[in-house]
Amino acid sequence: MGQSFQDKGPNEPLLESEPPTLAAEQISPELEEILSDTSLSHLQRFGRASVIELRNLFRLAAPAIIVYLLNNTTSMSTQIFCGHLGNLELAAASLGNSGIQLLAYGVMLGMGSAVETLCGQAYGAHKYEMLGIYLQRSTILLMLTGIPLTVAYLFSKPILILLGQSKTLASAAALFVYGLIPQIFAYAANFPIQKFLQAQSIVNPSAYIAAVTLVFHLFLTWLVLYVFDWGLFGGALVLSISWWIVVIAQFVYILWTDRCKKTWNGFSLQAFFGMWDFFKLSLASAVMLCLETWYFQILILIAGLLPNPEVALDSLAVCTTILGWVFMISLGFNAAASVRVSNELGAGHPKSAAFSVVVVTLSSFVISVIFAILVLLLRHVMSYAFTSGETIAEAASDLAPLLALSLILNGIQPVLSGVAVGCGWQTFVAYVNVGCYYVVGIPLGIVLGFNFKLEAKGIWLGLLGGTAMQTIILLWVTFRTNWEQEVEKAKSRLNMWQDQSKKPLLND
DSSP: OGGGGOSOOOOOOSOOSSOOOTTGGGSOSHHHHHHHOTTSOHHHHHHHHHHHHHHHHHHHHHHHHHHHHHHHHHHHHHHHHHHTTOHHHHHHHHHIIIIIHHHHHHHHHHHHHHHHHHHHHHHHTTOTHHHHHHHHHHHHHHHHHHHHHHHHHHTHHHHHHHTTOOHHHHHHHHHHHHTTHHHHHHHHHHHHHHHHHHHTTOOHHHHHHHHHHHHHHHHHHHIIIIISOOHHHHHHHHHHHHHHHHHHHHHHHHHHOGGGTTTOOOOOGGGGSSHHHHHHHHHHHHHHHHHHHTHHHHHHHHHTTSSSHHHHHHHHHHHHHHHHHHHHHHHHHHHHHHHHHHHHHHTTOHHHHHHHHHHHHHHHHHHHHHHHHHHHHTTTTGGGGTOOOHHHHHHHHHHHHHHHHHHHHHHHHHHHHHHHHHHTOHHHHHHHHIIIIIIIIHHHHHIIIIISOOHHHHHHHHHHHHHHHHHHHHHHHHHTOOHHHHHHHHHHHHHHHHHHHHHHHHHO
16 A cells, blocks of 8 residues: 555556547546646645545445345345244244345355456456456356255255254245245346446446335235235245346346446357356355355354353344444445456556555445444443343443444455455455454354353454454555556456457357
């Protein structure tokens, strides 16, 4: 990051052979020129550059946050509707939605971030024709990945019984999960499309589509559950249909809008070549994200083994729900960081990429600190939004300082993960996550929770330690990054992928 204000002239774009289009002009050299202007003082450069970058950042982050919140609300609304059918239905929907369904969501979203890296850098380099190839290649891979996930869904009942759930609950949850099978393949199409659009800074249409779909979803879920009485399977099937509506609407937008004329040239056989290297990057992306997504879910599983699991689980449920909602904001900044960094690297703007990292990290950090302060101020009453029990309120209040620290760390860590995706560091971050989360965090939490009798607080402290270690490592690596070298790596990566895609045509 220290290279952001080096007194050198602005780098030229990686590819000049194609004239810029209206969409391509969004990757403007203005920010790079300001950061390289030696006639301005450091303060003047910082001020002018901040205005430009903040405008770019929030234009991307705000709609992305809305999309994540609306998608989360869509899934949660199904759970709430099913909960009104009875306690068993609520438990089954919760187990299926927050347990098994999270597996597919994490895998698909993670594998889709490979598109985020390549499309973002290709768009910045004006190699527009490659975006459509990457989109198709990723969709093919994710659809194939959906096959083993479908098998896991079909065997969800024996899996849940093996994990200790009662046969009654496992049967009900499995019925709900069967209705989510079409959702797997909706994920497989949605995440590549979403990243394809985000790489071009096209984010508002996805927010509009998600909002309209939520309204339709609420009405159709009510109709299916309370008029047609289709039960858990019907509720889950409506959720799957809603996700397919999002997919179809976004793809229709790609075909219709002039903004994707350069990046979508129709279906191509080139999408089937270079699959192995693309799969390795996608797999590293999936491992990186899944290790993060499942980390706090393990907190819940471990807490169920405590001497007084009911209070521990209820208080943790309150805190993790709040953490989850605020995390949606961090995911929006994660997407914005990935797009800004990958676009600027692809465009050959090292100083702009470095400056984007600084601005997005500080912005997300400030917002997370505000939420952490609110949690501390409302620590004694925050649980009453979920339950009226005083015991749970006291237990949640006791966990509030840890929740506040988690909010602050989650304001930084997802953004740095977005930077890693923008740079193509997924494999490195996957190794970091394994070490910090599963070698340090979880064992430390078990020792503090059980051996030191700190129970839920001890488990959370251990996991918090793993998150803090990972955040420090990513901060250190990002701070020491040579952004000019990252520009060259992005150029080499794009040339390699483009050559791979052209090989079959040359052979023909």
